[in-house]
Amino acid sequence: MANAAVSAGDSGNAVTRREFLFYIWGASIALFAAESAGLLVWFLIPKFREGEFGGAFTLPVGALPDINAEPANFAEGRFWLVNLDTDNASGQDRMYQANDETTAIKGVAAIYKVCTHLGCIYSWIPVNNRFECPCHGSKYRLDGRRIESPAPRTLDRFKIEALSDDKITVLAESPTIEMNNAEHYEPLPLPEGTAFLRIDTGAKKQGPEMELLCDFTGSCP
Numbered sequence: 001m002a003n004a005a006v007s008a009g010d011s012g013n014a015v016t017r018r019e020f021l022f023y024i025w026g027a028s029i030a031l032f033a034a035e036s037a038g039l040l041v042w043f044l045i046p047k048f049r050e051g052e053f054g055g056a057f058t059l060p061v062g063a064l065p066d067i068n069a070e071p072a073n074f075a076e077g078r079f080w081l082v083n084l085d086t087d088n089a090s091g092q093d094r095m096y097q098a099n100d101e102t103t104a105i106k107g108v109a110a111i112y113k114v115c116t117h118l119g120c121i122y123s124w125i126p127v128n129n130r131f132e133c134p135c136h137g138s139k140y141r142l143d144g145r146r147i148e149s150p151a152p153r154t155l156d157r158f159k160i161e162a163l164s165d166d167k168i169t170v171l172a173e174s175p176t177i178e179m180n181n182a183e184h185y186e187p188l189p190l191p192e193g194t195a196f197l198r199i200d201t202g203a204k205k206q207g208p209e210m211e212l213l214c215d216f217t218g219s220c221p
């Protein structure tokens with residue numbers, strides 16, 4: 001029978017097939033809407049907490065190494081913090097301006113600790129004043145630029161924000177540069193009044209492809 005009733009007992013309140021399908025359809029829509037709302041809330045809730053890799057790290061500006069000094073290691077955040085100034089006479093054996101760099105390199109950078117070749121963890125080698133990867137021998141300057149391959153590019157960097165002493169007011173954030181059709185983080189010169197740095201390990205940009213530094217010195221293996 002086309003309009004066969006789905007019995008609700010023997011009373012006259014039988015639910016027709018059409019009504020039954022309508023209720024099922026309505027319930028499905030309600031369920032779908034509830035799932036969508038749940039997903040939206042899940043997306044909006046931050047996945048990473050402050051101080052956990054993938055989230056942000058807030059550090060006092062005193063945690064910065066001296067200008068052109070050896071990098072500060074932040075193992076929990078998987079980054080090195082460096083303080084650069086190629087105009088400063090100190091530490092020139094670690095941080096120097098190469099032939100193709102027309103302006104001084106100044107500011108702080110948070111460098112991801114993973115090699116851009118095949119993802120090994122590289123280290124700072126004090127005796128050689130550079131980062132070196134144990135896997136295939138890539139070498140990087142203090143700011144992460146390649147000295148020797150096989151790494152294909154400069155080390156990746158995280159976004160840094162300079163905060164005032166209320167830890168909320170953002171005075172400046174990592175500038176970006178467009179190079180080889182991609183955007184990269186530049187070192188951040190700290191404005192006056194900077195009391196804290198916020199390093200966002202959820203905001204990473206790849207390092208640019210640049211000429212090997214060993215090409216300028218004729219020391220490439």
Ligand code: FES
Binds near residue numbers: 116117136138149
């Ligand atoms: S993974 Fe670092 S050089 Fe290959």
